[in-house]
Amino acid sequence: MPRIPIEDNFDDVINKTQRGLRISDEDLAARAEITADQLAAVKSGTPLYGVIRRVARHLNLSPDALEVLAKKAWYPEQPVLPRGFAMFNTAYEDMTVNAYLVWDTRTRQAAAFDTGSDCQAMLDVLRDERLDLHYVFLTHTHGDHIADLERLAAAAPRAEVWASEREPVEHPDARTFKENAQFHLGEIAIKTLYTWGHSPGQSSFYITGLSWPLAIVGDSIFSCSMGGSPSHFGNQLHHNKEKLMTLPKDTIIAPGHGPLTTVAQEKKYNPFFAR
Known part of the structure; x- marks a missing residue:
């Protein structure tokens, strides 16, 4: 990539x-x-x-x-998850947006996180890796993040679509979770965190059972920045500090836009969190 x-x-x-x-x-x-x-x-x-x-x-x-x-003097060192993880970066209007797949390598059970503008590459990985898509988790429902939700849902009709109970979702079969809900894919555990502010139900997903702890955060945090909000900026900043920056320092942060990073790197180089 x-x-x-x-x-x-x-x-x-x-x-x-x-x-x-x-x-x-x-x-x-x-x-x-x-x-x-x-x-x-x-x-x-x-x-x-x-x-x-x-x-x-x-x-x-x-x-x-x-x-x-x-000064454009720093770029995050890219963490590597050697198995059970794929990142997809697709163009949407004048920007790009990220979506992710996580799976258990033994059971082949998988979860998608958002769709980006085009889920074709995600469908290709599901096919090539012979994965069984169990869940589609939505970090939030802004158009760039769920632009291809209907196609992904149609291609994997048994997969459950989940979003926060706080987030408006138009998909007819979507289910809603509360904070700290737990999901499993074989030995992989997925925990929901409410990190709202950028949207009413913006959520992050803390995932263990891979080579490194992983937080898929949508627009909660970007490398060197975070999602904005003209009306709930303070809530967004508070949740980021209290729920994401307190995760283990080797946690990989997988944002909705921009490159992968880690908690340790953002504590040093993100203007919102560095001190």
Whole structure:
């Protein structure tokens, strides 16, 4: 798979944080002791590093991590799950979106997580690996993540479609789970975590039984950023800190956009969590 770019630039992080905290440009410029023109410049992507650091402090972001992101000086070391895991990156409008398969190599029981814009590659892996798709889990129901849900469901009619009880789902046979629900695929355990804010029922799935612990997080977290929310930003940030950043440091984070990463790497390089 080609190298997947980091989802957000430094100005995306600044803009979504400012919107989420509902701080006006005038207020932020005054707090950071910068001019309106300087703020406008960094918000439009001009890498004025001194200004970026001042703004970061007043948005409760890590100045060091935000500067590294602005310099494009770091990319997450890609973790490897040698078996029982596949990642799919498909184009959707002007971006790409991730979906995943996880399976038990002994029983061949599998679960899909979202569909992306095109599930054909996922169907190919199911066929080639002779997998039995038991579950389709939805991190949330924004269009880019479930664009091919009906085709996947039709191709595996026995697979159960599951989403959070908080998330609106239009699929007629969808079932809903509560937080900390447990599912199993042979020796693989899947635990649901409510990490909402970006959407009403945005959920993550903590998976054990593979070579490394794995968290499939949808738009809760991206490498160097997180999902935005103009109305529930504080909830999103709180859930990320309390439920995802407290997972074991070697946990692989599989986000809805951008490359794979780990809890340890995000604690060092994500402006929302680095200190």
